[in-house]
């Protein structure tokens with residue numbers, strides 16, 4: 001790396017993307033609702049087009065793709081042809097592209113590739129490769145996956161940073177673990193921070209996360225949310241380097257449809273109108289700032305007592321009401337699904353302190369527990385031993401295990417609810 005002595009880094013901008021998952025099918029509502037599915041079809045491809053447009057618009061010198069460009073083995077050649085056509089647009093604009101492959105497009109899953117345009121570099125999977133772009137004073141290190149389930153610490157095999165240059169290291173990794181993501185190419189954040197590279201361009205985690213600044217360790221997140229687990233704005237990260245230092249890290253939306261979740265606790269709702277008003281306000285809040293794309297939202301409603309019973313008794317009608325509220329907010333808002341959960345029964349103000357005290361003391365009384373257990377024993381004998389479904393399942397399991405404290409707590413809550421008339 002002697003060639004780097006006396007070389008000044010120049011100012012440049014790059015686009016960092018990952019987890020594009022071309023031609024991955026969107027699931028859930030995207031397969032159930034005809035209208036939404038028409039909007040979602042081809043969304044991963046359009047997101048990639050949007051990344052290319054972004055790079056051209058921003059005058060980027062380089063585009064980095066940190067793994068999972070492909071979702072897996074191509075269904076047919078058109079997936080590869082589409083990718084080549086977009087990479088060619090970048091090449092024609094004089095923009096370089098660097099690609100490492102991750103678990104989804106490891107050699108073991110996607111082994112045949114089409115010839116790539118001139119300015120595209122695909123990193124090797126047997127060892128770390130280092131690419132020097134002398135005109136920019138930029139050095140890029142990277143290594144692709146050979147096997148989908150790569151459990152070695154690939155970061156440990158990376159070449160050291162070149163002196164007098166801006167060093168980017170591209171890696172598909174879960175770091176030391178991330179909920180919902182397989183622990184591939186494990187390594188620690190401290191290890192990456194200490195390695196001396198100025199920017200770690202990571203992929204694999206589908207949420208946008210900046211794990212460190214100076215040095216930067218960044219996940220741009222995936223470019224298109226594909227199901228209700230991948231919520232919010234998805235896209236790519238634009239990074240501006242001035243005088244060899246990262247000056248700006250900006251996330252840009254590249255997605256075509258979005259997913260959102262909202263929860264409304266209607267335990268204290270007075271009536272259905274009150275509950276629906278609350279759901280509508282919660283929905284409006286959940287999609288604030290993201291509703292410039294067609295959005296599918298999951299609504300979870302907590303309700304108790306009579307209100308909950310009427311929701312459960314006619315879920316189709318309630319679904320219609322919630323969808324009605326959604327269409328009043330925006331014609332680009334779909335309801336992915338509606339979940340009704342048990343709310344907290346309102347404690348009411350009517351419980352006399354003396355009675356409350358009595359109930360509390362019963363909770364700690366072993367005689368009470370034994371009496372309760374013996375009174376439910378005949379019932380337990382009549383029920384099938386493997387009853388695991390339904391609301392009462394945890395309680396039945398507690399009774400079978402002789403867990404009197406759980407039984408007592410539930411019984412006392414029921415007594416209290418009766419006394420204050422909550423829920424009826």
Ligand SMILES: [Mn+2]
Pocket residue numbers: 019068104204205
């Ligand atoms: Mn991925």
